[in-house]
Structures are given as structure tokens and as C-alpha cells.
Amino acid sequence: MRRILVVGCCGAGKTTLSRELGEILRIPVYHLDRYFWKPGWVEDSRENFDAALAKLLQEDAWIMDGNYGRTFPERLKYADTVIFLKYPRCLCLRRVLKRYLDYRGRTRPDLTEGCLERLNFEFLRYIWTYNRKMLPRMERYLKEAGKGCRLYVFDRPEGTEAFLRCLKQK
Template identity: 35%
Template sequence: MKIAIIGYSGSGKSTLASFLGQHYNCDVLHLDKIHFTSNWQERTIDEMANDISRFMLQSDWIIEGNYSTCLYEERMREADCIIYFSFNRFNCLSRVFRRYLKYRGHTRPSMAEDCNEKFDFEFMKWILLDGRSNKYVKQYKAVIKKYPDKTIVIKNQKQLNHYMKQVN
């Protein structure tokens, strides 16, 4: 099984990817983990694309994250299932703040080493505004339109809980 998980920051993509990875005994690639190196330094698109390409050679995979400049269409096309998280912005902000409280001063498992959890104005602005620009909304809608038979849209925690119970 090949699963692509996309959607808004703070909606629960990493948590679901880890859950599904354990459930299906399948490797998970958290794109944040390969986008950054220590202390939030960004890697090049080519470096990321090389890592993603190698990972996608596996017969089963779960890739979590957006990064539309890095083999996005290839990931969507090859995925057997696309899970799109469409939680509202305030719910995502609340979830990110709780995540910050949990991991403050530490690196969470789905992040590159030495990238301690942060909650700053720039990230808040991304969650509330920039990450929901027309460009991203159109991108998500295009995936749903192009792959309706293999896309699952999850809009809230209740739907996420229901999905996770179905998987078990």
C-alpha cells in the first residue's frame, strides 16, 4: 500500500502517518524530516527530491507532507490512497500550540534532528493565513478533482477518529 498524506499544518498528518506506519508495518517518510537539517536549515529541492525518489522505490510507503515542489504530482499519482486533512485554521493553531507545549525545547519524532519545536509569529501566520492562500486551496482541490476515487478528506477530529477506527 502507498499512502500520501497532505493538508494543513497542525492538522495531524504526522500523527496519522506514524499510526498507519505501525498498523501496516510500513516505512513512513515525514517530509519535514528531509526538508530541514539541524537548527532549521533548509535543504535544496534536488536533495529532497533525491530522497523522495529513493523512498518511493519501495513497494509500500507512507509519505506525509506537502512540499509541492518535490515530486508532488508523482506522489499523488503513485499513491493508492491520498488522505487530505482539511481542518479549520483555528483548530490547527490550537493543535500546534498543544504540540509546542508537549515538545518545547525538544525535537518531535517527525522533525529533523536538532530542530526544536517552535511556536512563533511566522508559524502562526502560516497556519492562519499564508498556508491557506488561494494557491494551496486550489492545489488541494485539484488533487481531489483529479483523484476522487482514492482521496479521503478529513475535516475534523471526529472524522479522523472514525477513520482510525475503520483502519483497526
């Protein structure tokens, strides 16, 4: 496990899991939101994002957290492990609401400075429809990944926590 993708719906816990994996495995963690968003929630250009991503992919070891479906097939080519947090949408929504209350008016540590925590209808709708709209596409990509990539799918936090406990014991 040297090149790990952590994917799943917003609020599933990708960032928290990535940070914990980074500490256990001593591998650098890259939050793709930091490369996609400029201050004030302004999208960086596709060229800049793709160039930054290409540079990260060349590193010997990394943990990348974030979906960004357009670039997922490319990232998958370089990954040796994918961890997919396939949690219920109600759990994801609850976590996003908690995160909003915890960080309202401030920038989360995993985001570009100047991207103040926000919550809007479009974001909530994305979470609500993730399993119907995004999940089939993600599963199709993962099926195509083949045998060269280890896949861990967790549908409950308890499975993820057990996985982390096993890693800590090694």
C-alpha cells in the same frame, strides 16, 4: 492501501495519523520534514530533497506525511491513497500551540535532530491563510488525480478516528 499520502494544514495531525496508519497497516512511515530540514532548521538543497524523495517513491509501500506542494504532483503519481485532513484553522492553530508547549526547546520525534520546536509569526500566518492560499491548489491537484487514487477527506477529527477504527477491525 500501500502507498499513502497524508496531507493537510500544519497542526491537523498528519504525523500522528501517519504513525497510527503505519502501526495498523505495518507500512513504513516517512516524515518529509526529516528530508527537507537539516539541523538548525536549515533547508537541504532541492537536489538532495528530490533525490531522497525519488528513492522513497520507488519503494513498494509507504506512508508519507507532509505537504511540500512543489513535489505533491509527483508524489501523487505514485500514491494509491490520499488522506486529506481538511480541519478548521482554529483547531490547527490550537494543536500547533499545544505542540509548541509540549516540545519547546526540544526536537520532535518526526523532525531531524537539532530542529528545536519553534513558533514564529510566519508559521502562524501560514496556518491562518492555509485554507485561502494552499487549499485551492491542493484540491486542484486532487481533482486531477482521477480514479486511480482513493481519496479520503476528513473535515473533523471524529471522521478520522472512525476511519482508523474501521481499519483496525479489518
